[in-house]
Amino acid sequence: MTSVASKPQSSANGTAEEERRGLLGRTLRAQGAQIVLVLAVIVVIFAVLAPSKFLTPFNIRTTIQDTSILAVLGVGMTFVIVTGGIDLSVGSVLVFSGVIADKVMAAMGDQGWGVSIVGIIVGCLCGLGWGLLNGVLVAKAKVPPLIVTLGTLGMALGFSQIITGGVDLRDVPDVLANSVFSEIGGQLPTLTLIALVVVVIGAIILHRTRFGLYTYAVGSNAEAGRRTGVRVQRQLIKVYALAGLTAGLAGVLNLAFFDSTTIGGQSETNLNVIAGVVIGGTSLFGGAGTIFGTVIGLFIPSVLQNGFVILGVQSFWQQVVVGAVLIAAVYLDQYRRSAALHGSSVQFPFLSRFGSGSRKVTPR
Amino acid sequence: MTLLQAKGLAKQYGHVQALAGADFEVDAGEVVALIGDNGAGKSTLVRMLSGSEQPDSGEILLEGKRTRLASPAAARDLGIETVFQDLALAPHLDPVQNMYLGREIMKPGLWGKLGFMDTRAMRAGSREAFDKLGATVGNLTGSVGAMSGGQKQGVAVARAAAWVNKVIFLDEPTAALGVVQTRNVLDLIRRVSSEGIGVVFISHSMPHVMEVADRIQVMRQGRRVAVYNATDTNMEELVGAMTGAVEQEAS
Numbered sequence: 001m002t003s004v005a006s007k008p009q010s011s012a013n014g015t016a017e018e019e020r021r022g023l024l025g026r027t028l029r030a031q032g033a034q035i036v037l038v039l040a041v042i043v044v045i046f047a048v049l050a051p052s053k054f055l056t057p058f059n060i061r062t063t064i065q066d067t068s069i070l071a072v073l074g075v076g077m078t079f080v081i082v083t084g085g086i087d088l089s090v091g092s093v094l095v096f097s098g099v100i101a102d103k104v105m106a107a108m109g110d111q112g113w114g115v116s117i118v119g120i121i122v123g124c125l126c127g128l129g130w131g132l133l134n135g136v137l138v139a140k141a142k143v144p145p146l147i148v149t150l151g152t153l154g155m156a157l158g159f160s161q162i163i164t165g166g167v168d169l170r171d172v173p174d175v176l177a178n179s180v181f182s183e184i185g186g187q188l189p190t191l192t193l194i195a196l197v198v199v200v201i202g203a204i205i206l207h208r209t210r211f212g213l214y215t216y217a218v219g220s221n222a223e224a225g226r227r228t229g230v231r232v233q234r235q236l237i238k239v240y241a242l243a244g245l246t247a248g249l250a251g252v253l254n255l256a257f258f259d260s261t262t263i264g265g266q267s268e269t270n271l272n273v274i275a276g277v278v279i280g281g282t283s284l285f286g287g288a289g290t291i292f293g294t295v296i297g298l299f300i301p302s303v304l305q306n307g308f309v310i311l312g313v314q315s316f317w318q319q320v321v322v323g324a325v326l327i328a329a330v331y332l333d334q335y336r337r338s339a340a341l342h343g344s345s346v347q348f349p350f351l352s353r354f355g356s357g358s359r360k361v362t363p364r
Numbered sequence: 365m366t367l368l369q370a371k372g373l374a375k376q377y378g379h380v381q382a383l384a385g386a387d388f389e390v391d392a393g394e395v396v397a398l399i400g401d402n403g404a405g406k407s408t409l410v411r412m413l414s415g416s417e418q419p420d421s422g423e424i425l426l427e428g429k430r431t432r433l434a435s436p437a438a439a440r441d442l443g444i445e446t447v448f449q450d451l452a453l454a455p456h457l458d459p460v461q462n463m464y465l466g467r468e469i470m471k472p473g474l475w476g477k478l479g480f481m482d483t484r485a486m487r488a489g490s491r492e493a494f495d496k497l498g499a500t501v502g503n504l505t506g507s508v509g510a511m512s513g514g515q516k517q518g519v520a521v522a523r524a525a526a527w528v529n530k531v532i533f534l535d536e537p538t539a540a541l542g543v544v545q546t547r548n549v550l551d552l553i554r555r556v557s558s559e560g561i562g563v564v565f566i567s568h569s570m571p572h573v574m575e576v577a578d579r580i581q582v583m584r585q586g587r588r589v590a591v592y593n594a595t596d597t598n599m600e601e602l603v604g605a606m607t608g609a610v611e612q613e614a615s
């Protein structure tokens with residue numbers, strides 16, 4: 001009703017305008033390149049300031065390893081944000097999945113692979129369950145994603161604390177902890193290899209399959225998707241379920257890597273992941289974004305943190321710089337978007353009722 | 365035979381009676397123009413007939429059989445396509461992805477089952493459809509959002525024309541277009557109808573209506589108030605019917 005009732009403004013189209021828009025399109029596509037450039041500049045600066053310490057194999061390995069769990073979460077988060085949604089619950093779901101996996105493995109009381117595999121599956125299923133709950137509430141009950149996932153953030157963390165009494169559990173079978181902590185060929189951490197596999201699979205699904213296409217379509221113009229036969233609600237549920245699944249897997253990895261459920265240590269995980277996804281060029285308005293950008297976007301805070309520590313700068317500065325980069329990234333996205341829409345007012349879709357951009361002004 | 369018919373459709377939004385027992389017919393191979401003042405119920409009628417919304421009462425008959433158009437997808441499965449005023453395009457996707465959205469060609473065999481699409485086939489199909497329309501969609505890989513109004517309209521119209529096999533609805537298809545593109549759309553309307561498709565278009569442009577329509581149906585206050593053959597009416601009569609100065613059918 002809303003969209004059809006409005007009259008189309010006639011957009012006169014001279015050749016100059018066409019050219020400008022072509023240029024805009026090209027810049028948009030080059031956005032992935034920009035963020036790589038930012039990361040490269042940061043790396044070069046640190047490499048010059050601390051030549052003997054920064055670009056060492058050990059330091060590179062540590063940085064990559066520290067980013068691995070965030071990257072797993074970032075894959076699911078990218079899908080969610082591409083739909084125009086948000087998932088604040090990932091950190092708590094990670095903890096919850098770790099707690100349940102730990103409890104199950106402890107109850108089985110064995111140190112072998114059998115118990116470990118059960119633990120991995122249970123952890124992933126816990127994440128999937130929370131993701132499905134998020135998805136159903138967003139898609140069917142039409143509660144804004146911000147509120148739904150803020151609610152499940154509290155619930156998942158609360159349940160974790162109820163189950164554990166607030167005391168971290170440490171019942172990871174040795175084989176699981178050792179293998180996640182080990183390094184393949186002495187250089188590539190297993191944790192990173194797992195994250196890399198998740199990233200590659202995520203990128204293929206998002207960029208090469210119909211599932212990925214529908215994810216973009218829902219974020220771009222959900223109403224158009226609905227009218228052309230895309231099952232918008234079902235797609236949203238699947239996307240939130242996927243984000244939950246990656247959070248569940250991250251929970252198991254986190255548990256195995258730290259040999260702890262880290263109940264108190266994940267309060268900012270969601271925001272760090274969202275920051276990485278957004279810095280990586282995924283639009284909070286939905287419809288645009290890449291997994292590759294997310295990975296780069298997650299590395300920027302990690303590298304800054306690492307570099308500041310090496311340089312002896314108070315590492316609190318990292319938060320300041322990341323905050324500024326985040327705002328700049330969103331400003332650029334907003335600028336690009338409003339330019340593409342002829343300056344129509346912008347509205348964050350995850351605050352709207354449908355949470356999938358269905359109320360957005362359809363650009364013409 | 366009447367291809368698509370509506371009898372006594374009514375729809376109320378809150379206190380607003382958008383449709384108050386509207387009738388409608390279109391035959392195969394016929395071009396019907398739907399005209400009326402703003403708020404006369406043209407767009408609402410099209411939304412009922414394209415499955416976007418459900419009427420409160422009244423019935424819809426497709427080829428003489430009573431039909432329920434539960435959703436746009438259901439209407440499309442029956443061969444009814446619609447170009448909405450807002451075009452219903454996903455701005456971040458490219459023309460090919462928009463063209464095939466919801467109807468992707470999948471790769472054969474296992475790859476297709478895993479969700480991989482046959483982009484080459486879809487690109488070829490899109491190219492053919494755009495050429496047929498004479499749409500100036502040069503870049504098939506750029507996002508639709510970055511295109512001009514005319515190009516977007518071209519994509520939306522070509523999409524509907526490529527899939528339709530019974531009735532096509534065009535809600536203000538020329539409103540955002542330049543002279544050449546308007547000519548293309550009017551030609552397209554003629555071409556599509558010559559293939560036995562029923563074409564229904566809403567327009568405020570009387571010259572376009574007079575030029576391309578076989579029949580002209582006038583709406584006012586949620587009802588059909590008059591139907592004319594394009595050959596034996598004139599502008600004054602149409603405007604008279606729209607404003608209520610002339611009344612042909614008993615309301």
